[in-house]
Amino acid sequence: MDIGTISLILMLALIVLLAIGMPLGLASASLAVLVLVMKFEPALLTNPFSFGDGILTGRPGTGPLYILAQKIYGLLTDYVLISVPLFIFMASLLERSGIAKDMYSSLNVWLSRTRGGIAIVTSIMAVIMAAMSGIIGGEVVLLGLIALPQMLRLGYSQNLAIGVICASGSLGTMIPPSIVLIIYGLITETSIKALFTASFIPGFMLASMIITYIIVRTQLHPEDAPLPEEDPNDPPRAEKRLLFMAFMSIVVAGFSTFLFLRATFFELSGSNAASDGDPARLGTAAHMPWLAGITIVALLLIYFVFGKERAKIGWDMGKGLVAPMVVIGVVMGSIYGGITGITEAAGMGAAAVLIIAILRGEGSFALVWESLMRTLRSTGTIIWVTIGAASLAGAYTIAGGPQYVADLIVGKDLPTMGVILTMMLILLFMGAFMDWVGIVLLIIPVFLPIVLRLPIEEIGFIGQLEPQHVAIWFGVVFCMNMQVSFLSPPFGPAAFYLKSVAPPHISLTDIFRGFLPFIGIQILALSVLLIWPNIISLLL
Numbered sequence: 444m445d446i447g448t449i450s451l452i453l454m455l456a457l458i459v460l461l462a463i464g465m466p467l468g469l470a471s472a473s474l475a476v477l478v479l480v481m482k483f484e485p486a487l488l489t490n491p492f493s494f495g496d497g498i499l500t501g502r503p504g505t506g507p508l509y510i511l512a513q514k515i516y517g518l519l520t521d522y523v524l525i526s527v528p529l530f531i532f533m534a535s536l537l538e539r540s541g542i543a544k545d546m547y548s549s550l551n552v553w554l555s556r557t558r559g560g561i562a563i564v565t566s567i568m569a570v571i572m573a574a575m576s577g578i579i580g581g582e583v584v585l586l587g588l589i590a591l592p593q594m595l596r597l598g599y600s601q602n603l604a605i606g607v608i609c610a611s612g613s614l615g616t617m618i619p620p621s622i623v624l625i626i627y628g629l630i631t632e633t634s635i636k637a638l639f640t641a642s643f644i645p646g647f648m649l650a651s652m653i654i655t656y657i658i659v660r661t662q663l664h665p666e667d668a669p670l671p672e673e674d675p676n677d678p679p680r681a682e683k684r685l686l687f688m689a690f691m692s693i694v695v696a697g698f699s700t701f702l703f704l705r706a707t708f709f710e711l712s713g714s715n716a717a718s719d720g721d722p723a724r725l726g727t728a729a730h731m732p733w734l735a736g737i738t739i740v741a742l743l744l745i746y747f748v749f750g751k752e753r754a755k756i757g758w759d760m761g762k763g764l765v766a767p768m769v770v771i772g773v774v775m776g777s778i779y780g781g782i783t784g785i786t787e788a789a790g791m792g793a794a795a796v797l798i799i800a801i802l803r804g805e806g807s808f809a810l811v812w813e814s815l816m817r818t819l820r821s822t823g824t825i826i827w828v829t830i831g832a833a834s835l836a837g838a839y840t841i842a843g844g845p846q847y848v849a850d851l852i853v854g855k856d857l858p859t860m861g862v863i864l865t866m867m868l869i870l871l872f873m874g875a876f877m878d879w880v881g882i883v884l885l886i887i888p889v890f891l892p893i894v895l896r897l898p899i900e901e902i903g904f905i906g907q908l909e910p911q912h913v914a915i916w917f918g919v920v921f922c923m924n925m926q927v928s929f930l931s932p933p934f935g936p937a938a939f940y941l942k943s944v945a946p947p948h949i950s951l952t953d954i955f956r957g958f959l960p961f962i963g964i965q966i967l968a969l970s971v972l973l974i975w976p977n978i979i980s981l982l983l
Contacts, residue, residue: 444481446847453478453839467881468831475834479507482842507841514837515830521629522786527622528822529789533770533796534581535814537572540800542766546571547589549763553687556680559661559668561597562607563654565590569611570650573618575770575792583612583940591945600667601949603660605957609937610653610964613929616879616922617646620774623925625785626829626883627918631891634915635785636778641915641979642922648978649926649968656964689749690757694768696741702726703734724780766799825880832884840888849893859901863973866890867924874928875935882928883921891917903976916972916979923969930958930965 453474460470480487483506484499494500499507518524537543547568554560565586572582586608594604616623619639628635661668678686702725709726725734745754774792777783783791800806839845852862870890873882894917902908908916929937938954945954972978 444485446482446843449478449481449842450839450844450847452481461876466827467878468827468829471828471831471835471881471885475511475831475838478835478838478842478844479511483507507838510841511834511837515833518629518829518833519826523625523629523635523784526620526625526786526789527825528818529786529793530620530622531821532814532818533575533789533793534572535817536793536796536800536810537575537770538581538585539810539813540796540805541803542796542799543568543572543585544589545763546767547763549761551593552760553683555671555677556673556683558665558670559657561590561594562599562603562657562661562668565594565607566611566650566654566657569614570618570647571764571767571771573615573621573646575767575774575796582615583609583937584944586612587941587944591941595946597671598669600664601953602957603657603667605941605945605949605954606959606961607653607657609930609935609941609954609958610961611650612940613926613937614646614650616925616929617642617649617919619643619646620778620785620789621922623879623883623922624918626880627887627921630833630883630887631914631918633918637915637983638918639778640982641912642919643982644978645919645923645968645972648971649923649965652964652968653961656960660960685749686753686757686760688757689745689754690761692741692744692749693754693758694765696738696745698772699734699737699741703731703738706731706734726780766803769799770795828878828880829884832881836885836888839885845889845892848889849896852893859897860903860973862893862897863902866894867920867969867973870921870924871927871931874924875931875933877934878936879925879928882925887921903974905975906977908976909980912977912980912983915983916976919979920969920972923965923972927962927965927969930962932958 456474456477457470460474461467479499484493486493486496487500547564550564550567551561554564557563568590569582569586572585591604591608594607595601615621619642621639621642624638624642625635627633628638657668677683706726706728710728710731745751749757770792773795774788777788777791778785797806797811800810852865857865870882870886873886891914895913899908899910899913902913902916929935932938932955935955935958938951938958941954942949942951
């Protein structure tokens with residue numbers, strides 16, 4: 444059977460199976476077998492008793508089925524895949540401990556008298572949580588439990604509250620350590636560390652756009668975010684700034700002292716000398732005077748400018764931010780400091796959250812058990828979808844599907860950006876109906892080879908990508924597409940996550956209505972990536 448007919452049957456069958464409610468993993472695996480049969484042994488469809496007479500079934504342990512089994516085995520035994528359950532476990536511990544709630548309270552202290560302050564706090568909290576775990580569903584649920592009741596109680600616009608929680612809660616897709624980027628890197632054999640580095644600026648750009656929108660909207664429509672009643676115990680605005688600066692001086696002093704001690708250890712232990720000319724970042728003797736100077740300046744500010752009393756009050760107001768900073772430092776610092784890889788960093792992050800929970804008196808067998816069960820359920824779903832979708836993608840590749848699709852798209856004589864925009868529309872459409880795991884495993888192996896064949900000088904309108912950055916750029920663009928998919932009706936998962944914890948009077952229709960302005964913001968951020976592609980290269 445020709446690949447064009449197989450592609451049409453495959454597309455229609457996938458839509459039908461998903462429409463009747465078959466799980467994506469099972470549907471994909473079933474269709475993978477169908478694709479191989481149609482391509483290599485179609486006689487099985489008309490005469491099942493001919494099993495064993497064709498290319499597919501004639502010689503066990505060889506042929507297309509063997510190639511497919513090897514592909515799936517290689518994917519599932521990749522060491523980096525272990526980071527997925529570790530990050531999910533870390534997110535589950537954060538969700539069930541009081542770390543996130545204390546972080547919200549501390550952020551709220553600093554911005555309580557700002558118009559739209561609680562919405563801004565919610566977005567900042569989402570960014571911090573994204574940088575800690577990279578899990579989307581847990582963020583939306585946690586923000587829905589903590590921030591939504593607070594905003595509704597204070598009279599915030601329901602649409603604004605819903606949109607802020609879901610749009611900000613899905614930032615874990617873009618901001619490292621993103622599980623979407625990890626899976627993309629595994630499938631495309633792209634450096635996950637490079638993907639993390641490239642997504643920093645686009646991720647924080649999107650977060651900044653959301654916060655800017657909140658500020659502008661609440662200034663133009665003050666009724667959407669009424670100011671809370673003034674607390675007589677709340678310090679004046681100028682004093683609050685000084686308290687915040689005192690708190691940050693303590694944080695800077697502690698962080699620079701840690702780096703100084705780290706550099707001292709590396710020098711005394713000879714670690715830098717044994718690193719073959721690639722010493723630890725901020726960990727050499729040349730860095731030590733600078734780190735000591737920063738510590739001394741911060742201490743002078745604490746004792747002689749802000750005062751010990753103000754520093755103590757500032758610390759009490761902001762200490763809820765310290766634990767998240769430690770977790771982010773452990774995860775991202777170990778990756779970019781050259782200490783560990785992605786998988787080890789995930790394990791260290793999970794251990795750090797567990798230790799912090801124990802030190803806070805929140806560690807218990809129930810906490811660990813519930814987090815492990817949540818990790819098992821979430822990881823099981825991802826793994827089964829991975830097996831099914833990887834099977835289908837592999838079978839379609841063996842059958843010659845990617846080459847057929849490439850010839851079909853490129854053969855339309857579309858300009859380069861026309862080809863890319865067509866892909867964006869397909870990804871946005873698929874994102875409205877399918878989970879991101881299925882999309883990255885089914886669509887990316889087809890689309891990425893096409894992108895790599897396009898004239899690099901015609902990608903974007905401002906600046907030019909380096910050839911080695913094309914796969915990285917497309918990965919970041921894909922993640923931005925998935926940002927939109929989390930909010931896209933009819934199956935935007937963020938809506939269902941929020942609905943599970945929202946008050947009964949908030950319907951799914953209300954939730955999707957609140958999304959609309961934020962979908963526009965996400966599409967604007969996606970447009971920036973398409974117009975100025977080498978924005979991803981600024982930190983590479």
